[in-house]
Amino acid sequence: MNIRKDQKQLSRILGAVLVGLVAAFVIIGIFYTPYDPNEMNSALKNAAPTFSHPFGTDNFGRDILSRVMTGAKTTFFVAITTIIIGGGIGTFIGALTGYYGGLLDEVLMRINDGLTSFPSILLALIFVSVVGAGKYNVILALGIIFVPSFARVIRSEFIQYKEMDFVKNAKLMGAGDFRIMFVHILPNTRPILLSSLTIGFNNAVLAEAGMSYLQLGVQPPDASLGRMLSEAQSFLFNAPWYALAPGFMIVVTVLGFSLINES
Amino acid sequence: MQEKEDILVKVEGLTLGFPVRKEKNTVIDGISFSLKQGEILGLVGESGSGKTMTALAIAGLLPEAAKVFEGKIIFSSKNLFNLKQQELRQLKGREISMIFQEPMTSLNPVMTIGFQIEEMLLLHERGLSPEKRKTKIYAALEEAGLKDVKELYYKYPHQLSGGMRQRVMIAMAMICKPRLLIADEPTTALDVTIQAQILKLLKKLQKEHNTAILLISHDLGVIRHICSRALVMKNGKIEEQGLVEEIFFSPRTSYTKELIEAVPVIDKEMGGINVSSVSLKNSNSEKVILSVKDLEVRYEEKAKGFLKEKSYKQVVNRVSLHLLEGESLGIVGESGSGKTTLAKAVLGLIDNWKGDIKLVEKSPRMVFQDPYQSLNPSKKVGWILEEPLKLSGSGYRKEERQNKVDNILTRIGLNVSYKDRYLSQLSGGQRQRIAIGVALIQNSKFIVLDEPVSALDVTVQAQILNLLKELREEYKLSYLFISHDLKVIHKMCDRVCVMYQGEIVEEASVSELFTEPSHEYSKKLLEAVL
Numbered sequence: 001m002n003i004r005k006d007q008k009q010l011s012r013i014l015g016a017v018l019v020g021l022v023a024a025f026v027i028i029g030i031f032y033t034p035y036d037p038n039e040m041n042s043a044l045k046n047a048a049p050t051f052s053h054p055f056g057t058d059n060f061g062r063d064i065l066s067r068v069m070t071g072a073k074t075t076f077f078v079a080i081t082t083i084i085i086g087g088g089i090g091t092f093i094g095a096l097t098g099y100y101g102g103l104l105d106e107v108l109m110r111i112n113d114g115l116t117s118f119p120s121i122l123l124a125l126i127f128v129s130v131v132g133a134g135k136y137n138v139i140l141a142l143g144i145i146f147v148p149s150f151a152r153v154i155r156s157e158f159i160q161y162k163e164m165d166f167v168k169n170a171k172l173m174g175a176g177d178f179r180i181m182f183v184h185i186l187p188n189t190r191p192i193l194l195s196s197l198t199i200g201f202n203n204a205v206l207a208e209a210g211m212s213y214l215q216l217g218v219q220p221p222d223a224s225l226g227r228m229l230s231e232a233q234s235f236l237f238n239a240p241w242y243a244l245a246p247g248f249m250i251v252v253t254v255l256g257f258s259l260i261n262e263s
Numbered sequence: 264m265q266e267k268e269d270i271l272v273k274v275e276g277l278t279l280g281f282p283v284r285k286e287k288n289t290v291i292d293g294i295s296f297s298l299k300q301g302e303i304l305g306l307v308g309e310s311g312s313g314k315t316m317t318a319l320a321i322a323g324l325l326p327e328a329a330k331v332f333e334g335k336i337i338f339s340s341k342n343l344f345n346l347k348q349q350e351l352r353q354l355k356g357r358e359i360s361m362i363f364q365e366p367m368t369s370l371n372p373v374m375t376i377g378f379q380i381e382e383m384l385l386l387h388e389r390g391l392s393p394e395k396r397k398t399k400i401y402a403a404l405e406e407a408g409l410k411d412v413k414e415l416y417y418k419y420p421h422q423l424s425g426g427m428r429q430r431v432m433i434a435m436a437m438i439c440k441p442r443l444l445i446a447d448e449p450t451t452a453l454d455v456t457i458q459a460q461i462l463k464l465l466k467k468l469q470k471e472h473n474t475a476i477l478l479i480s481h482d483l484g485v486i487r488h489i490c491s492r493a494l495v496m497k498n499g500k501i502e503e504q505g506l507v508e509e510i511f512f513s514p515r516t517s518y519t520k521e522l523i524e525a526v527p528v529i530d531k532e533m534g535g536i537n538v539s540s541v542s543l544k545n546s547n548s549e550k551v552i553l554s555v556k557d558l559e560v561r562y563e564e565k566a567k568g569f570l571k572e573k574s575y576k577q578v579v580n581r582v583s584l585h586l587l588e589g590e591s592l593g594i595v596g597e598s599g600s601g602k603t604t605l606a607k608a609v610l611g612l613i614d615n616w617k618g619d620i621k622l623v624e625k626s627p628r629m630v631f632q633d634p635y636q637s638l639n640p641s642k643k644v645g646w647i648l649e650e651p652l653k654l655s656g657s658g659y660r661k662e663e664r665q666n667k668v669d670n671i672l673t674r675i676g677l678n679v680s681y682k683d684r685y686l687s688q689l690s691g692g693q694r695q696r697i698a699i700g701v702a703l704i705q706n707s708k709f710i711v712l713d714e715p716v717s718a719l720d721v722t723v724q725a726q727i728l729n730l731l732k733e734l735r736e737e738y739k740l741s742y743l744f745i746s747h748d749l750k751v752i753h754k755m756c757d758r759v760c761v762m763y764q765g766e767i768v769e770e771a772s773v774s775e776l777f778t779e780p781s782h783e784y785s786k787k788l789l790e791a792v793l
Contacts, residue, residue, distance in 0.1 A: 165637035168612055169701070172629060174654045187641035 015259025022253045026076050029069030038062065049241055056241040058231065067228060068245045072253075074224040078139055078217075079204035083197050085143030086204075090150025091193065095181045097151070098158025109155075112148045120145045121210060128216045135224075138217045142207050146200055153196050157189040198261040202254045209250055225250050271443055271475050272298040272321060277334035279320065287332070290316050292499040294334075300442065301473040303466070305490030305507065307483060307522070309720035310691075313499040314479050318445045321477070322361045323351050338443070357387040360436040364448035366428035370420040377416035380404075380435045387439050399438060407434040408464055425598075426457035430464070437468055444468075445477045450485060454597035455747060459791040462489050481721060483526050484792070487511060495519050525725035527750040529777055529792065550623075552709055552741055553586035553609065558618035560604050578604045579616070580765040588708075591735065591742040593756030593773070595749060595788070601765040602745045606711045609743065624709035624741075626655065628702035632714035634694035638686055644697055645682030648672070651705050671700045676730065692723035696730065703734065711743040716751060728754060749792045753777060761785045 035053075041061035049056040055064035093112075097105040115123075127141040161167060162185065170180050205225075211217035212226025225246040232243035274296050280289035291313040298304050308314040319325050321336055323343060336343040338359065343351070363369040371379055377400055384396045391399070397416070404412040407430040420428055429449060436444055446465065450458040466489045469476055480486055486493050487507055494504040495518070502516045514520045560579040579601045586592045596602045608616045610627055631637035638647055648668045652659050659667070669679050675696040686694060695715060702710050712731070716724040728751065735742060746752050752759055752773070759776055761769040761784065769782040780786045 165631040165633060166639045169629065169631065169637060170639075170650070170654075172610055172612060172627075173651045173705075174626070174656075175650075179654075184639055188639070190641065 011259045011262055015256045015261075018252050018256030019260060020256075022072065022249065022256060025069055025249075026073045029066075029073050035063035035066045055245045058228075064228075064241065064245050068225070068249055071225045071228055071246055072249050074135065075205055075208050075226070075250075075253075078135060078142070078208045078224075079201050081139050082142040082146060082204040082208075083200040085139065086146025087150050087193075087197055087200060089143070090147040091154045091186075093147065094151040094154025095158055095186065098155035099162050099177065099181050099185070101159075105155075108151075112151055115145065116148045121207065124207065124211060125214070125216065128211070133216045135217065138208060138211050142204055142211075145207075146204070150196055150200070153192060154189060157192055158185060161185045161188055195261055198257050202257050205250060205253055269299045270297045271300045271302075271339065272477075273335075273337040274317070274321070275335045275337065277317070277320065277331070277336065279316065279325070279329055279331040279334075281328050282330050289332070290329075290499055291320070294496070294499070294501050296494055296501065296504060298443070298475055298477060301469065301475055302492065303469055303476045303478060303490045305486035305493035306477060306479040306496065307481065307486050307493055308496035309481055309522075309722060311498065312496040314496050315447055317496070318361070318447050318477060318479050321443075322359055322445050323355055324361070353387075356383055356441070357439045358441050359443045359445070360439070360441040361445040361447065362429070362432045362436050362449050364451055366425045366432065366452060367420075369432055370428055372420050375417050375419055376404075376423075376431055380431070380438060383435055383438050400434075403434040403438040404431070406437070406468070407431070408460070409434070425453050426461065429453060429457075429461055433461075433464060433468070437472070437474070440472050441474060443475045443477065445479075447479045448481070449478075451480065451482065455749070455791045456597065456787055458485070465489060483511075483522060483721070495522065521722055525722045527725075527728075527754040529750055529753045550588040551585050552588050552623040553584075553743070554619070554621040555585070555605075555609065556583045556619040558582045558605065558608060558616060558620065560601070560608055560613065560616045577765055579608065581618075582762075582765075582767050584760055584767065584770065586709075586741055586743060589739050589741055590758065591744055591756045593752040593759035594743065594745045594762055595747065595752050595759055596762035597747055597788075599764065600762040602762050603713055605762070606713055606743065606745055610711060622709070624707060626705060626707050627709045627711060628705070628707040629711040629713065630695070630698050630702050630715045633718055634691045634698060635718075637698050638694060638701075640686050642685075643682065644672075644684050644686070644689075647686075647697060648682075648700055648704055651701055655705050667704060671704045674703075674734075675700045676726075690723075691719050692727060695719060695727055699727075699730065699734070703738070706738075708739070709741045709743070711745070713745045714747070717746070717748065724751075731755065749777075749788060761788065 039062060041057065053063050053065065055068060058064055058067065093108055097108045123145055124138070124141040127144070128137055131137050131140075158181070167180060167184065170184050175184065208217055208224065209226030209229065212224045213230040215227075215230065217224060217226060228246040229243060232246070274294060276293050276295055277291055278289060278293050279291050280287050282288060294313075294317065296304075306314045306317065316325070316329070320331070321338075321343070325331075331344060338354065341350075343354075346354075370376075377397075380400045380403065381396055384391060384399060400416065401412045404415060409415055409427060409430050415423075420431075423431065433449075444465075449465070450461050453461065462485065465476060465478070468474055478486065478490055490507050492505065493507050493510055495502045495510065495516070497518050503510060503514065503519045510519060511523060514523055558579055559577070559581055561575040561577045564574045564576050582601075582605060584592070594602045594605065604613070606629070607613045609620060609622065610629060642650075645668055648671060649664050652664045652667060668682060672679050672681060677693065677696060677700075681689075681693075681697075686697075689697075698715075715731070716727050719727060731742075732755065734740065742755070744752065744756050756773055758770070758772050760767045761776070761782065763784045769776065769780065769785045771781075776785060777789065780789055
């Protein structure tokens, strides 16, 4: 039993460290990058990592480190807004359906099921091909796709809590439904909610990387980790650092959050 | 020499706990006692006393996290802690058997009754043929007082009532005629009338098979009913041990005295008149604050199959009652009697009822049974107490609200600093006090109490009931007091309605009911009170 507790502590600390590193990267990147990420330098195309370019340069001579910093910033931005939209709407729907049940529950849950039955990336692709590519469209697409999982999780929490005596007491004392849902019940779901948000963040990072890789997300010349991966494909053998840097970022971020989540 | 042979189990200096890194977390601290062949020994204690752990230690069922620091448990001259797994397993079931408190969870829900009992025989009496096993199982079930055993054999636990399940457990435990039966709160989850029957059964089995029984309970009445000797445990130590009669009539330690005094006693000679209700009767107004006429509540049962016929279950069947201002009306009944549903209907918490309910009080309040579910676990105590004020829309300003919260905290016996605590840091008794505070903070005059003390330890029960009594006198409250425990009703109520299967079978003043009950069921209830 002692070992397990220590393991948990270790995971939590390791995860926090990883996330901290990535966060530092991103925050610094907002204010300062060693080079302008879009500045091209033809003389230094595909240069290997050196002191002045710690991550090397890409095929346009742009500094990879700077691009990774801004790329990570973009990816994070997309991921965070996605879970805010998906989590926000999902929680709201979950609360309503869980609390009220009945016809509302049935209808909304069927729509939910419908959304879930499509492979999410496919849905995102379809969405984006209709409204066009770009950062904000990706956020919208992913946000909608993330709604069902949040809704389902929050709904089952609400179903459990609404029968409890303290809810009955609140009704007795005259609390309105919305107050009960969001002031009385919701705070009890905090642990599960945080967990879902963390998982959602990870999935969003991966989804964004995937979408950008397919040229559907962030458009050039903006950087995003996924974009960089796709651009790096052709140079995998002569300039592997091009792919390694963003790939590494993605792995570290996802790993970090997963570790924190599990502990 | 004879005496030494009589001793079946000897516990010597047992000390165990749940060590976490450096903390020992001792749960049982150096206890020693012995149990003779064929003796019924009672183990009394409140929650946290270590009684269940003692039972589990003897049965060899301690959780993994538990560590025995010192001591021995000697069962027929073998130290149980020195035995190997194989040897222990031979003892378990055949010589030492156990029955647990919750009949809902102690039987495997996906196995038939017969199959589960057969396990015992398959493990311990291998030489039997299938027919012989069946015969034995039928016999065991019949001995446990069950009927139609041949059909019962193929039934599943969910098809049986709590009392029946407990009998099945007893049959299972007794089928190999063990020398020791450990019973951990075997009747606590059962209705009072069933409780009496189960205890009778245990006594019968002891007589017929000379089985020693270690009976664990927090209920002194239960212990007194069938045990010859008893141990009183507190905080992992034995406070007192001796003959049951000695303990009850001349307790030696102050804790034991406290335990005994905490149990409400029905003094039949005085006709059940307690002083406070007399004084309240004098100041009673004749004003009816609650009137219920022909209340009916029924639940739709799920339609079986395609037939459109809906079947209903009548939970409350034409119930009429009234409550006068300042009165405390008791509703007593066993599970399934409809008493909680009646309360909910009166408070407007359920929609589908028929009949007539008139309630003068505009904001009635309720104190629920389970102090662990009736308050919001994610909020601080201060918030919980303040919320009703915010909801009442009486326009109290923040300062006024804070004042009221402080006042009520003091009144219910808690320090004002409790405002900042979370519920997880509080005990059941403290939580129930807060629940009472919530009910009172808005100056409501009518309070429904649904088994408010059933989930609490005996000494805490007494404190809470006394608090309720004081508050009633001070604020001139009217109570609708629901309980299955006649002793509590006797202590707290002026009049009482007895409910059985959705109907009120008798209504009388407390003194009348306890001295001259008229309905059959009331008599049965009274007899079952230990």
